[in-house]
Each structure stands twice: as structure tokens, then as C-alpha cells.
Amino acid sequence: xxxxxxxxxxxxTVEEFAELPDDGKRYELVRGVVREMSPTNQDHGEVxxxxxxxxxxxxxxxxxGRVRIETGHVLARNPDTLRGPDVxxxxxARDGDVDGPWVKGxxxxxxxxxxxxDRQREIDERVADYLRxxxxxxxxxxxxxxxxxxxxxxxxxRTLTEADHLDGGAVLPGFRVAVREVFEDLDAKG
Numbered sequence: 001x002x003x004x005x006x007x008x009x010x011x012x013t014v015e016e017f018a019e020l021p022d023d024g025k026r027y028e029l030v031r032g033v034v035r036e037m038s039p040t041n042q043d044h045g046e047v048x049x050x051x052x053x054x055x056x057x058x059x060x061x062x063x064x065g066r067v068r069i070e071t072g073h074v075l076a077r078n079p080d081t082l083r084g085p086d087v088x089x090x091x092x093a094r095d096g097d098v099d100g101p102w103v104k105g106x107x108x109x110x111x112x113x114x115x116x117x118d119r120q121r122e123i124d125e126r127v128a129d130y131l132r133x134x135x136x137x138x139x140x141x142x143x144x145x146x147x148x149x150x151x152x153x154x155x156x157x158r159t160l161t162e163a164d165h166l167d168g169g170a171v172l173p174g175f176r177v178a179v180r181e182v183f184e185d186l187d188a189k190g
Contacts, residue, residue, distance in 0.1 A: 014080045018100060030129075032079030038117035041174035043143040047187040048086045048113050051141065054182070055089055055109075058175050062084075063110065064152055065091040073110075075133035083129055086109035086141075090174070108171045114142040127151055137171045137189030146183050 011032025020027070026037035040048075048069060056067040068088050075081040088107035097104040109129045112123055127138050131153045140149040148166055150158040160166055160179050168175030 011079045014074055014077075014100060014102065017080070017082060026097075028084060029080055029082040030125075031076070031081055038115060039089045040115050043186060044086070044113050045142045047141055047182060048111075049088045050182055051111055051113070051139075054177050055087065055172075058172070059089065063092070064172075065089055065093075066095055070099065073106055073130075073133070074100075074102050074104055075091050075106055075129050081129055081133075083126060085110040085126075085130070086113040097120045106130045106135035108135065109137045109139070109143060109168070110120075110135050113138045114144070116144070137169050139166070141182060143183065143186060146179075146186075148179055148182060157166075 012029070013032070014029060017027075017029045017034065020034070026039070028035050029040065030039060052069055053068055059065055066089070068090070069087055070084045070086060071084050072084045073088065075083055079131065082102060085107060088103075088111065089109040090103060090107050092147065093104075094105070094108075107130070110127070112126060123140060127140065130138055133152070136152065138151040141147075142149075146162050148160045150160065150166070150169075152169065152173055162178075162180040162183065164179050165180050166177050166182065
């Protein structure tokens, strides 16, 4: 009996990833392998826009860092991992840390917004990649359940509902909003 042949996957670098043609789809590079991202839905977009607005409004007044949407972060090298959190915050002190066209290392805050097609295993893998790359705080936002899971390395997850307040912890000291504000735009749909 013969053993089945195993297909060898060629790992690529972030530099090679940058040279791939744009086909209109969203991709990430995970340990050297290109992965297609599932398309987002309108709730995902509304919540992402709102989280970005809340963070940007607060951080701009304090001039402490940049808030970005879907910006690539080189989280690891050899094999390379490049991920783009839905929303991210990077302190000005390390904002110039670049790796080609991307930010070098994990953001100080990464926000992942759950889409209907997202599997929990995939979200956990992304969050683990951020934390390994030095991200201090991750918010996992679920528009359907209207919850925010707060994850910090070495601590228990905290699940917040619309009755709770979301804070910025040590990353954004003094930042505090009602969780219901994160989902405010979902209620405004006509």
C-alpha cells in the first residue's frame, strides 16, 4: 500500500505578499501562507466605523497615538505573519516602527469585529497572534450578541454587555464608553 503524497506549501514573505496582484479580495499572511478573509457585512462595517470614531475622538484630543482601520501589522517573521485588525491603535512613541508598508509588531490595541462567517477558532488564533506580537489589549466585538470580550495577556477574559462600560485599561487610561454606544449605529438603521 502506498502512502498518499503530501503537497508542500511554499511559504512566502511579507515582501512577496506585497507584490501579489490585487484581485479585490481581502487576504492575510499567516505563518507564510496566504489566507483569504471572509467578506464583511453591513453590521461589521457600522460597528467598525463606530469603534474607530469613539477611539479617534478620544485619542485625538489627547494626542497620544493613531487609530487605523484594517492596517497591516507584521506580527512575526520567518515564517511571516501579517494581520490587519478591523481597528487598531498605536501609540505615537512607536508609530514610526514600520516594516515595509506595514506597522512593525502588534498594535497597542487590536479590535476584532465578528462577522457571521467567522469561526471562534479563527478569532482565537488571530487574537493569540496579536498577543504574541506584543499587543497589550484586544477587544472582540460581536454585533449579533452585542457584546465585547476584553482580552489581556495573562488575565481572564471579561465579557461586557450593553449594560456595561468599556475602558481602555493601561493602554488608554481614562478612556471609557458605554458598550451600547459601540452598537449605536445598528439601532439607527432605517
